[in-house]
Amino acid sequence: MKKRIQRFILLTSASAMLFFSACKKEISTPNPPSSYTGSNFNDLFDAFWNGMNNNYVFWDIDTTNWDRVYNQYKPIFANLNIYSDNDVRSSVNYFRQMVAGLIDGHYNITFPKSQLLSDSSIDPAFDRKRNTPGYHDPIPLGYFFFDLPKIFLDSGYVEGVDSTHTARLAVAVSGTINHNILYFYFNTFELQALYLTPGSAVQAVIKNFISSISPISPSVKGIILDLRGNGGGDVNDLDFLVGRMIDKPLKFGYTRAKNGQGRLDYSPWAPAIVTPQPGSSAISIPIIVIADNFSASLSEITTLAIKTLPNGKFLGETTWGANGPLAPNVYFNGGQFTAGTILTLSVFTSSTMFKYINDQIYEGKGIPPDVAVPDNLNSLKRGIDLQVAQAVSLINQ
Amino acid sequence: MKGMLFPKNLIILACFIPLLSHAQLSLGIEGGVNKNYLSTSGIQQAFTSYTGAYGAQVAIPVSYRLKNWLSVQSSISYVQKNYNIVRTGFFEGIHQNNKNNYIQVPLMAHFSFGGKKMRGFLNLGGYGAYWVSATVQGTEPNILNPVDSSFTTSQQPVNDFSLSKPYSFNEKYTFDSRKDCRWEWGLLAGVGLSYQLSQSVVMYVEGRFTQSLTDQQKNYMINQVGRYNQTYAVLAGAMVPVKIFCKKKAKKE
Numbered sequence: 001m002k003k004r005i006q007r008f009i010l011l012t013s014a015s016a017m018l019f020f021s022a023c024k025k026e027i028s029t030p031n032p033p034s035s036y037t038g039s040n041f042n043d044l045f046d047a048f049w050n051g052m053n054n055n056y057v058f059w060d061i062d063t064t065n066w067d068r069v070y071n072q073y074k075p076i077f078a079n080l081n082i083y084s085d086n087d088v089r090s091s092v093n094y095f096r097q098m099v100a101g102l103i104d105g106h107y108n109i110t111f112p113k114s115q116l117l118s119d120s121s122i123d124p125a126f127d128r129k130r131n132t133p134g135y136h137d138p139i140p141l142g143y144f145f146f147d148l149p150k151i152f153l154d155s156g157y158v159e160g161v162d163s164t165h166t167a168r169l170a171v172a173v174s175g176t177i178n179h180n181i182l183y184f185y186f187n188t189f190e191l192q193a194l195y196l197t198p199g200s201a202v203q204a205v206i207k208n209f210i211s212s213i214s215p216i217s218p219s220v221k222g223i224i225l226d227l228r229g230n231g232g233g234d235v236n237d238l239d240f241l242v243g244r245m246i247d248k249p250l251k252f253g254y255t256r257a258k259n260g261q262g263r264l265d266y267s268p269w270a271p272a273i274v275t276p277q278p279g280s281s282a283i284s285i286p287i288i289v290i291a292d293n294f295s296a297s298l299s300e301i302t303t304l305a306i307k308t309l310p311n312g313k314f315l316g317e318t319t320w321g322a323n324g325p326l327a328p329n330v331y332f333n334g335g336q337f338t339a340g341t342i343l344t345l346s347v348f349t350s351s352t353m354f355k356y357i358n359d360q361i362y363e364g365k366g367i368p369p370d371v372a373v374p375d376n377l378n379s380l381k382r383g384i385d386l387q388v389a390q391a392v393s394l395i396n397q
Numbered sequence: 398m399k400g401m402l403f404p405k406n407l408i409i410l411a412c413f414i415p416l417l418s419h420a421q422l423s424l425g426i427e428g429g430v431n432k433n434y435l436s437t438s439g440i441q442q443a444f445t446s447y448t449g450a451y452g453a454q455v456a457i458p459v460s461y462r463l464k465n466w467l468s469v470q471s472s473i474s475y476v477q478k479n480y481n482i483v484r485t486g487f488f489e490g491i492h493q494n495n496k497n498n499y500i501q502v503p504l505m506a507h508f509s510f511g512g513k514k515m516r517g518f519l520n521l522g523g524y525g526a527y528w529v530s531a532t533v534q535g536t537e538p539n540i541l542n543p544v545d546s547s548f549t550t551s552q553q554p555v556n557d558f559s560l561s562k563p564y565s566f567n568e569k570y571t572f573d574s575r576k577d578c579r580w581e582w583g584l585l586a587g588v589g590l591s592y593q594l595s596q597s598v599v600m601y602v603e604g605r606f607t608q609s610l611t612d613q614q615k616n617y618m619i620n621q622v623g624r625y626n627q628t629y630a631v632l633a634g635a636m637v638p639v640k641i642f643c644k645k646k647a648k649k650e
Contacts, residue, residue, distance in 0.1 A: 030441045030622055050620060054441060067619045239545050255541050259482060259493060261441055263618050264576040267493070268533060270564040272541035301541070325540045331557065332540070333442040352540050 038340030045077035047339035059263035064101045103364030105322025138294040160201035172205040184209040185226035189233025189298045192240040222286040222395030232297025243277040250274040252308040255352040258334035288391040296320035317374040321366035324350025421462030427634030428455040435480040437624040444486045452477025468507040478626045493535035501526035520587035528579040531570035539564040583609040603632045
């Protein structure tokens, strides 16, 4: 009897082990988009779709139904031939349709210059803006360099252009209005880099502004930071610039990144902090940021940091709506990636999601101004800058 | 005091179930440590791995003896199923420890064999569990709190925290109803030794393995990578026949 029981136990445990191993589900191993051969459109589609599925950081709030996109476009791409020029051109339209609704304001897809589609790019945020009623072109750079200083600035202002030390043309202007308002314009956040670059024509402009705020003269009544058309840049500039206007850390929002491959896998929200720079003191006079529909990325982050200060205000029009900071994919396991070989797609997208201290996420929407004064290109042509005029008036109130 | 009411009520209930009145019903207490692994694939994430983490578990087991060698056993258990996400190389120091608290109810066939005092046993069965709460603790790089000197120094960064300041967190995890699957079903197997300490008390130690069969996530996206808890536990406990409590209660009345 005992032996029978022991045999029964052995049999039961053996069959249980078999049962366990049979029940354990196979876990598929996802491949990074760069691992796909991209030898045909079916493979390229998988590389791109999965790359987006795992690396796009806004799935939590984006209304695009990515599974529906899969079901709709997978069969279409399966019927395209990657060696057919017509099919390659058609594929751009399909990719454009797939990503048309994505809210990431930074998002774009580009193709290498050597390829058939070198002139093509896909920029859903810009496409949407262009089709919005009331859309206007950006204020030309020349206005800030040639016209504005003559209209508003006191003599002695400094300005500079640098096209050799930066990835894109850098333009900056620093001076005073009515001898008691500091004015600083720059079109790209490469301030710290240019500040440290001897020989840059912009270095003197940045030094002029920095020296005028540290320390700030008691005769100064206010500061105007002109970020119109500024597309952002290096995140270190936030401390470099705003960190000189505060004497204690300024918490103004939060960021979070992906921490898993699922669309909804996120790290905890980390506080966005501006750190005061050595020797800085708190500036208590009004600081007005002028920004417009073409102020994007770090421009918007800077606008929000200034807006958080009790003496900070944002004047202008709703910004672009690209708030998510970027870094190469490896840093946050999310964001930008490339897919394909015969046809290569470079996908530029945020690595992290940003929310303001009031829990609002402005990605894809833009930051609404405290004081709404829209760009008016016709007025500017006549030498009337309503936004700067209103900023001066606010400071003089 | 509230916590005391539950076992007392259970005992009273057991005493009044006619079916069990003359049966070999035992009640006990059990506790131990476990190491849980999240069985998944994180291969696409650079320098990232999922590692097992230790946790605790306690239970109030109930056993109903059908034969000398066969019982049916269940319990109400609190089980931690923890795991860590760890980055390595340049990203050394970035980690997230996930502490997950489950209420778990196993149902097992308990096969025992051996002598009168010392007996070996094998538990085989399944379980249902509910993911009650979770916390996440760890350190991550804070992109909007950069290291200012990273730009001005000629010293190359030694790790990710040379570029972005670390942000340490320890917070309650907020469940996402779109993603998190809080019900878990699975299988378990355990082997152990029991010792008849006195006429009414049996002590035991057990090694138990539980394998979840349900994904920790709802099926919310195409090409989803599954996540399954695998828990290895070392448990110790004691069981006493319920009739002892019933007799004591009868005497009091």
